Amino acid sequence: MPIRFITFALLFLLQLFVPPRAAAATDPYQVGFRTLGQWSADANLRLDVNIWYPSIRPPRELNYAPWTITAARNGKAVEGRFPLLLLSHASPGTRFSYHDIAARLAAYGFVVAAPTHIQDCMNDMSLLFTWKQLESRTRELSGVIDLLLNEAELAASIDANRIGLLGFGAGGAAALLLGGALPDCASWPDYCARAGQQDIYCNRWARDRVNGICRSLPLTKSLADPRIKAIAAVAPGFGMLFSHASFRYFHPPLLLVAAGRDALNRTGLHAGAIARLMNGKARYVSLPGADTGALMSPCPETLAAELPELCRSVSPKERNAIHERMDDALSDFFLHFLGGSNNLPVIPPPPNLTPPTRPQSAPAAPAPKARQRRAR
Incomplete structure (x- = not known):
């Protein structure tokens, strides 16, 4: 079945060693953690969100089976307002899949909010390669901003003028749309000729879905959210949807992080291609040994046993270096x-x-009536 093919391809990951770098500076804050959920029938929007934030409480081990994380559950927040970072996971992930990155950023002084993208996550990929996949992600991410700013306790810790977005895989593509990029499918007609039929986007099922995206364009309304002031896209996908003209209304500073061993969104066709389209305006960082699994937090053992291609694509030492x-x-x-x-x-x-x-x-003027000649 097509979805099985896609799932298998999404889990087909490669390995390469990356030499370690110097450790980061000591983390200045302890990390608090809480979850938040909302269902809006009017907007047809469901949000299940993990939130990491600077806290005055010491962390401890928390069990969210199958995940175990380290943070202070509902710990009292540090006084003051901090920047908000949205974290959008890749399609094989969930709101827990990057918990160590989220905690690290919270320790640096950010409130980090990670939703699970419904129908585009590890448990349900039914929207894969469709326009709804990208559009739903943008709605959910903007909805998270609204949710947090309307929650009194969290809003007190957030500086609404300093909001950023960190997206992985499809989350990186959605981040570009939220930054103002306008997809036009300019590179799609010859994408598979360059990429080869083994490329994840080029099997018949995926190709038909991407063709459907292109039939949805051009947009008649920008998806940009001007509240988002800085964007990082890590191993972004859907590079074939963009051209030079796509970024004429893209204003936030952009960091592109390329995963050199990513078999799903290959660097030269996605992150690298987007960097070229940006004409050097984006920061660019390459992680030569990284693939989709290596970018995620270490999997719980039960999950690693089910998905070894995703969870064990690199050794612990390689993951730490990446x-x-x-x-x-x-x-x-x-x-x-x-x-x-x-x-x-x-x-x-x-x-x-x-x-x-x-x-x-204007409607045509009626033809003049013929004058009646008076009888004599």
């Missing part, structure tokens, strides 16, 4: 742009993409 480099790049980028007001970018409102209406032509 995460040190990635954590350094992410923390440097977000602290630079969101850590204070000095480098905070100003994001203009989204452009009006409404197609112009054609002026209606």
